[in-house]
Amino acid sequence: xxxxxxxxxxxxxxxxxxxxxxxxxxxxxxxxxxxxxxxxxxxxxxxxxxxxxxxxxxxxxxxxxxxxxxxxxxxxxxxxxxxxxxxxxxxxxxxxxxxxxxxxxxxxxxxxxxxxxxxxxxxxxxxxxxxxxxxxxxxxxxxxxxxxxxxxxxxxxxxxxxxxxxxxxxxxxxxxxxxxxxxxxxxxxxxxxxxxxxxxxxxxxxxxxxxxxxxxxxxxxxxxxxxxxxxxxxxxxxxxxxxxxxx
Numbered sequence: 001x002x003x004x005x006x007x008x009x010x011x012x013x014x015x016x017x018x019x020x021x022x023x024x025x026x027x028x029x030x031x032x033x034x035x036x037x038x039x040x041x042x043x044x045x046x047x048x049x050x051x052x053x054x055x056x057x058x059x060x061x062x063x064x065x066x067x068x069x070x071x072x073x074x075x076x077x078x079x080x081x082x083x084x085x086x087x088x089x090x091x092x093x094x095x096x097x098x099x100x101x102x103x104x105x106x107x108x109x110x111x112x113x114x115x116x117x118x119x120x121x122x123x124x125x126x127x128x129x130x131x132x133x134x135x136x137x138x139x140x141x142x143x144x145x146x147x148x149x150x151x152x153x154x155x156x157x158x159x160x161x162x163x164x165x166x167x168x169x170x171x172x173x174x175x176x177x178x179x180x181x182x183x184x185x186x187x188x189x190x191x192x193x194x195x196x197x198x199x200x201x202x203x204x205x206x207x208x209x210x211x212x213x214x215x216x217x218x219x220x221x222x223x224x225x226x227x228x229x230x231x232x233x234x235x236x237x238x239x240x241x242x243x244x245x246x247x
């Protein structure tokens with residue numbers, strides 16, 4: 001697979017087109033975001049160009065990509081279930097997971113979420129956390145949450161902030177995503193401190209018809225180098241305003 005990518009001269013990367021500030025696509029088709037620049041840097045260090053494909057997250061985590069794209073750079077966390085169908089590199093940064101509510105909400109703590117409806121992107125570790133299948137700072141099981149799955153975090157946050165669509169009381173997603181939505185004008189706020197932490201990695205399809213491990217190991221070395229030379233710190237500060245390169 002590594003040979004094929006280099007001969008082709010293009011690394012095809014699956015990611016989300018509406019996950020600001022991680023990855024987002026402008027109306028003119030240009031891509032921006034932390035994950036986008038990470039993907040571009042990986043491609044550059046492999047000696048090729050990056051080409052991005054907008055792919056729903058739940059399709060990526062299922063594996064069995066049939067050669068549609070080479071890797072996923074989409075802030076995907078490593079879980080035991082995902083490792084059954086995907087190979088993962090070493091983590092490239094740390095993601096704090098937080099709760100957002102409407103600015104006018106009377107919810108002031110996680111305990112106030114008891115029995116409430118909370119939106120979350122389907123098939124994410126945030127959803128698994130809310131269902132009580134992952135560890136974290138808060139035991140969510142006694143909260144008896146009503147989980148409302150969404151296709152994207154932005155869609156959930158917009159429903160929360162604008163009060164239309166599905167009736168939800170809160171959203172769980174990454175803290176940087178919430179803070180970006182606030183800066184973009186959504187009338188929402190963060191509740192308390194992050195309740196859950198994740199360490200995303202780049203993913204490759206285990207079922208690829210071409211041997212993926214050479215590409216996996218090459219990207220692993222690149223991730224190590226990007227940690228050492230400060231590239232990941234620089235990009236984290238650029239898009240998140242904080243250093244999340246090590247957590």
